[in-house]
Amino acid sequence: MPDSPALLVIGECVADIVRRPGAADRTHPGGSPANVAYGLARLGRRTTLLTQLGPDPDGRLIEDHLASAGVRVLTDGAGAPTPTATVELDDAGRATYGFEITWTLGPVERGVEPPRHVHTGSVATALDPGAGTVLDLVRSLREQATVSYDPNVRPALMGDHARAVRQAERCVALSDVVKASDEDLRWLYPEEAPRDAAERWLRRGPAVVLLTEGAAGATAFLPGSA
Incomplete structure (x- = not known):
């Protein structure tokens, strides 16, 4: 892994909480970009995830999960709470969903190794104010790295539809692989x-x-x- 090209994933981590009647909550590490970073590291790629994790149990759970695969986790130090997505199952197994997700990623001045490839997408490229930071960073790296993008649309979090379309199209124009x-x-x-x-x-x-x-x-x- 130390000699492999540096890969950078930019995007959110999410604690996926499963809630059932009469049972303790079960929390699983999640987030589309975080899953990509985990998979790349498991394949032996030198991978950094630029994300936000709170100083809370959910953040520690996710960071430990990523570290177990060899992902280097880099944050902006803002200390925002770790995002959560909760699925509540009733006695008949019907599900309702709730999200507590903010994305306020700020500029990161140090620690981002020049990558050979950048991957981003999902909430990180759609939810302000952090989405602007993501696009600025991808633009700044575009001359030295290839870029991949996965919109991974989550309608409940996309906000204004017309703006979401414009944002997706900006990401597509910056990308080599979509x-x-x-x-x-x-x-x-x-x-x-x-x-x-x-x-x-x-x-x-x-x-x-x-x-x-x-x-x-x-x-x-x-x-x-x-």
């Missing part, structure tokens, strides 16, 4: 077929757009493949 699900694209462009939206995203500059469609598999859209 991965999106058909559900992501249906939410962003409800009047457009996901494959048409993926092809349009490709024209914004990425080398490849990957569209996942659940059991129907995945499709890679490449320049000149139409």
Whole structure:
């Protein structure tokens, strides 16, 4: 791992809390970017996660989980509470969801090793004020690193729809590789077929757009493949 190229993931960690009647809460480490960082480190890649974790039990749980795979965790030091997503299951197994997620990532002056690749997406690129910091950092690294982006749309957290679309399109234009699900694209462009939206995203500059469609598999859209 020490000799492998440096990889940087920018995005949120989330404590996923499962609540059942008559049982103690169960908390699991989560967050789409954090999961990417964990997977990369498990594959032997030298990986840093730039994120926010609170000085609380949820933050310590997630940091220990990431460290167990070899992820270097870097924070802005703001001390914001660790984000949580709670699923409450009733006696019939029906679920309701609640989110306590803020993303206020500020500039990080030290500790970010020049990476060969940057990955970002999800809440980190959609939720202000931290989303602006993420885009500024990706832009600053764009000349030296390749970039991948996964919108991982969470409708309850996306805010104004038109703004969310603009933000996603800015991220696409900065990226070399984009991965999106058909559900992501249906939410962003409800009047457009996901494959048409993926092809349009490709024209914004990425080398490849990957569209996942659940059991129907995945499709890679490449320049000149139409």
